[in-house]
Amino acid sequence: MADIETQGRGTAWRRGFKAAIGMPSLVLFASMVGFGSLAREASIDLLPTIVTTIGIWGLPGQMVMVEMVAFGAPLFAIAVAVSAANARFLPMTLAITPYLADWRTTWVQRLLFAQLVTLTPWAMALQRWPAMPQTDRVPYYVGFSVMCMVGAITGTILGHELARVLPRPLTLGLIFLSPAFFSMVFAGVRQRAGVLALLAGAAMGPSMHMISPDWGVPVTGLVAGSAAFSLDAYLRRRIAQGGNP
Template sequence: MTAGDGTAGGRWDRPSALTLGVRDAIGAPVVVLMASFFGFGSLVRASELDLSLALFSTLTGWALPGQVVAVEMAAAGASLLLIGLAVGLTNARLLPLVVTLVPRLAGPGVARWKLFLAAHLIAVTSWIFTMRRVPSLPVEARLAYLVGFGTTLWGASLAATALGYAAAAALPPSVSLALVFLNPIYFLLLLVEETTRPSRVVALLAGAGLGPALHLANPDWGLLVAGLAAGTLAYGVERRWPPPPARTGGEPAGE
């Protein structure tokens, strides 16, 4: 199988773009996603929730940081309003991803309802790869690429959620404890990767410092207030010292 399969005269049609998306996803993207969703499955098991809830979350709410926040806050007994606010703020980074990608997918012959469906597949990894491939694909084949890439990752995430859940139940306590630790260390490293921008350093340090402190002071609102305060402080830093324009997009990942 070569990358040129199914392309007549170098033009990508929809089936070949779909296949290309599947092939691009299988490899590093699937491995990283499966490792992180494996950790999510373990977390849900450790929170004494049913496997069906873990799968429901990955199926419907597919964006790992928000899923972890929802499970954690449910475990802490937070109100549904607070959970909605916290998940909403955590996953707000999806908005710029969709806003930048959708104009490149839309065009004559691309129905709007298809964009609303495909939007569910837009997350950090699929955004990076689709943005990279879009210039070499004709408009009518771009959505097919995203669908191929995104559904492959989505399916792998579901499988990994179930595997992580089963592993946490079957493995010795020391190992399953370590698996629950997978998500915090994974997200921390993703955040540390972004610290090439001064505003991100401020956000990381202020958020990590204020988070536990304000959580102790007020378990309901503490984390939200910490995120708003530290994020606004970081935004002030970014306004004052703008990042170099070399990189665009690339917000913290996790799905």
């Protein structure tokens, strides 16, 4: 029984790894090229840049960290801003844990697994986990994540190096990749609460930055995010009561 389980785990890991070859790891690769260039621009060395990619493992927080380092923001302000930028990891983790209910494991393993929650593998899990046997889910996810990480680290290193050797217009282009990518992600958001939060944040961000370069980012998130959430909650109630939204 134990042997069969181990064997099954090995194949699920490999299948996950293979599934990430191609588009998923390529997306990670390309977005981290932009991040690597951005970090180089902020004169952050290669090693801390790679550790940031693996450790934060979520582009929004990574970008916010690097840009705030470039502005010389205080440590506490950076931590709050990065945390706010990645706050989505909480509901994202919550959304996949029901599929891990039968996962017989230690808390240490569960907490280690949590580090791997990031957009690309998470979206894969929501799509494929329901049809997968419990014993395959985690190894498949880990294999998938490892391949994504290979792509991400390669991209980080390449972006960091390219920003050093490429002519200026191309380096600027690589830095422009991340905001351009997220703008497209934003354009694809359909949920009302998300759209409201994006509009409010985009409207507030630049002016808040001019008031306080250190605290503009987290304050924008809290104020604009809360306003969008409240407006959405109000509209939900109106609709629930049968009123016109």
